[in-house]
Amino acid sequence: MNLILDRLIPYSLKDRIASSSSAIWNQIVTFDESNKIKIEAPSGTGKTTLTHILYKVRADYTGSIKYDDLELGKCNEDALAELRQHHLSIVFQDLRLFPELTAFENIEIKRLLTPQFSTQELVFEMAEALGVASILDQKIRFCSFGEQQRIAIIRALMQPFNWLILDEPFSHLDQENIKLASKLIASACEKRNAGLVIMGLNKDHYFDYSKELVL
Amino acid sequence: MLDQLLKKLIKNSAGQTKLVLAVIGLSIALILILSAVQLQSNYYELLNGKKNQDSVANFLVINKALTDQNVGASSLSGAQLNDLKKQAFTESIGSLTTSRYKASIQSNSQLFPFYTDIAFESVPEEFIDVNTKDWKWDEQAAFLPIIVPNQFLDFYNFQYSFSQNLPQLTPQVVKMVSFKVTIQGSGQNHSLNGRVVGFSNRISSMLVPQPFMDWANSKFASTNMIQQPSRVIIKTKDAGSPALTDYLKKEGLITDSDKTRFSRYRQVVDFVVNISSVTGLLMFTFALLIFSLFIQLTIESCKEEIELLILIGNSPKNIGRFLMKRFFPPNVYIVLIGLMFISIAQYLLADYLVSKQIILSSFLSLFTFLAALLLLIVISIVNYITIQKYLRIKQRTK
Numbered sequence A: 001m002n003l004i005l006d007r008l009i010p011y012s013l014k015d016r017i018a019s020s021s022s023a024i025w026n027q028i029v030t031f032d033e034s035n036k037i038k039i040e041a042p043s044g045t046g047k048t049t050l051t052h053i054l055y056k057v058r059a060d061y062t063g064s065i066k067y068d069d070l071e072l073g074k075c076n077e078d079a080l081a082e083l084r085q086h087h088l089s090i091v092f093q094d095l096r097l098f099p100e101l102t103a104f105e106n107i108e109i110k111r112l113l114t115p116q117f118s119t120q121e122l123v124f125e126m127a128e129a130l131g132v133a134s135i136l137d138q139k140i141r142f143c144s145f146g147e148q149q150r151i152a153i154i155r156a157l158m159q160p161f162n163w164l165i166l167d168e169p170f171s172h173l174d175q176e177n178i179k180l181a182s183k184l185i186a187s188a189c190e191k192r193n194a195g196l197v198i199m200g201l202n203k204d205h206y207f208d209y210s211k212e213l214v215l
Numbered sequence B: 001m002l003d004q005l006l007k008k009l010i011k012n013s014a015g016q017t018k019l020v021l022a023v024i025g026l027s028i029a030l031i032l033i034l035s036a037v038q039l040q041s042n043y044y045e046l047l048n049g050k051k052n053q054d055s056v057a058n059f060l061v062i063n064k065a066l067t068d069q070n071v072g073a074s075s076l077s078g079a080q081l082n083d084l085k086k087q088a089f090t091e092s093i094g095s096l097t098t099s100r101y102k103a104s105i106q107s108n109s110q111l112f113p114f115y116t117d118i119a120f121e122s123v124p125e126e127f128i129d130v131n132t133k134d135w136k137w138d139e140q141a142a143f144l145p146i147i148v149p150n151q152f153l154d155f156y157n158f159q160y161s162f163s164q165n166l167p168q169l170t171p172q173v174v175k176m177v178s179f180k181v182t183i184q185g186s187g188q189n190h191s192l193n194g195r196v197v198g199f200s201n202r203i204s205s206m207l208v209p210q211p212f213m214d215w216a217n218s219k220f221a222s223t224n225m226i227q228q229p230s231r232v233i234i235k236t237k238d239a240g241s242p243a244l245t246d247y248l249k250k251e252g253l254i255t256d257s258d259k260t261r262f263s264r265y266r267q268v269v270d271f272v273v274n275i276s277s278v279t280g281l282l283m284f285t286f287a288l289l290i291f292s293l294f295i296q297l298t299i300e301s302c303k304e305e306i307e308l309l310i311l312i313g314n315s316p317k318n319i320g321r322f323l324m325k326r327f328f329p330p331n332v333y334i335v336l337i338g339l340m341f342i343s344i345a346q347y348l349l350a351d352y353l354v355s356k357q358i359i360l361s362s363f364l365s366l367f368t369f370l371a372a373l374l375l376l377i378v379i380s381i382v383n384y385i386t387i388q389k390y391l392r393i394k395q396r397t398k
Helices: A011-019 A047-054 A077-086 A103-111 A120-130 A145-156 A175-192 B002-009 B016-048 B078-086 B150-164 B171-176 B210-220 B242-251 B262-301 B303-311 B316-354 B366-396
Strands: A003-010 A028-031 A036-040 A061-067 A088-091 A163-167 A195-200 A211-214 B059-064 B090-095 B102-107 B115-118 B144-149 B178-185 B188-200 B231-236
Touching: A003 A011, A003 A047, A047 A061, A047 A163, A047 A195, A077 A088, A077 B316, A088 A145, A103 A120, A103 A145, A103 B002, A120 A145, A120 A175, A145 A175, A163 A175, A175 A195, B002 B303, B002 B316, B016 B262, B016 B316, B016 B366, B078 B090, B078 B231, B078 B242, B144 B150, B150 B188, B171 B188, B178 B210, B188 B210, B242 B262, B262 B303, B262 B316, B262 B366, B303 B316, B316 B366
Parallel strands: A036 A195, A036 A211, A088 A163, A163 A195, B144 B188
Antiparallel strands: A003 A028, A003 A061, B059 B231, B090 B231, B102 B115, B102 B178, B178 B188
8 A cells, every 4th residue: 555645735834834845745755555664853844743644633734645546635434444443553642542441451442443353462462572561451541651652552553554653652762662662563564564654853773764754 | 342441431421410310301201102192092992992892872863952943943954964974073974764654553462452653763774783684675575674772672661561561571572573553644544564673772763664664755744744854873983072072062963962971081081192292292302302412411521532432443433333322222221111111000090990891901002112112213313313413523623
């Protein structure tokens, strides 16, 4: 599944884009399937805006986004749910977990949307690999942000996808944990033959990038 | 499993009080509406049920109320007859033909002598409640069949026979007795044999077959007296219909008031049913409103959770389905409890009325169940619309 961005201009960044150059805003960009794309985005360039536009959390922009033939702006609520269940996964910068559910329940509520794709054992395996097995039964609001980040990553890996969007996914992890998490993510992408788009403030070498762009 | 997690997220945070209020309101409304339907169908059953079929009540003999003004002019005009025929309560109408000649009957036997002057009437055959193959007459006939009112026999057996020192007679004996009928008029005399062939509760006249009446009237009628009938018989589905009583009153007509006494009860039943259904429907509307408000508040208070659920890939349709599963079952219980309540009431009512010789089904009518089903459908549609509406508003304002 290719991802095509066609002259995207979010309303909120209109003036800014007119006065500065960007590799993405107001450009025609194609991300080929299973590529790993790094988008380097200094503060204020619209990193989170782009994440939200790609996942259709917001639609206040001109231009268009296409996942193969599916134009995101025109897809209805059912098609969107289908896209989010089977083709598009995400780790938000602000994670978006349910604070009143336990870590385990937060992962389950996602896994059970496509239960045939990943088993409960996989949840424990991944939690073990990222060192969060012991907090699975804790309510999310009692977990540290670093723990929450890892839970959000595991949640994103429960479903099938063609593209994984990561918005500063490792901001609260130490080097050791970043290594573990990126390994887990890379193997999950490989297993699905999927691509990923990762947003970060600086250059990094978390993954073997096929394209590095500056927003 | 997923549902359990959803249940954990979408809590009943709108408050138990509102839910309890909505449930109580809906229950009372349902009971009112359903009992209105059940009452109406009970009344319908009483009118049309085989067990309660009262042949007397369905045939009414109607004539003008005699007053000082219309004495001697009591016949019904053609216009009046046509108007009566047009009324909704009239199924069919027949004229009573009166004999316009003198007649007498006289015993053939010396053992049991009697003689009395008499007058006959005839009605179209469909209005007669005696089934007998003897009910026919032509000029070659061996005897004239006569139907006698039951009251007439009672009067004879329980009053006349005592005063005249005559034997009491059973209907069977009366039917075996043959007597001489003499008619005279236009200066002629004619005698023929007569025999009682049946007893009627419907019409309190001595009845003879229509062909005989036509023949005798044409041959013996003393003068060219009025041809218009002064009494008619109508067949009606509901002798208790208030419309019928009102019509008769307005037109200055009377009938056996005993047969129309149901109309008073009917008015009471109608009144109760109307009050009950109007109150029920009003309450139903308000209860539905409260219930919708409750749904709205629940969705509102779980706004963030629902948004996040949709964000991680749930379709709004699925969430709607889940909400429906949460909110709809209480309504099913309400309807079931309402039906149970009315079933018990109906059973007790039927039990009580048996002692009053009124036979009513101990079970609810099909209509009540249909009404319950209909209400359930209305509730589910309103619930569905409310859920979809507020889920969508959620998305738009996101």
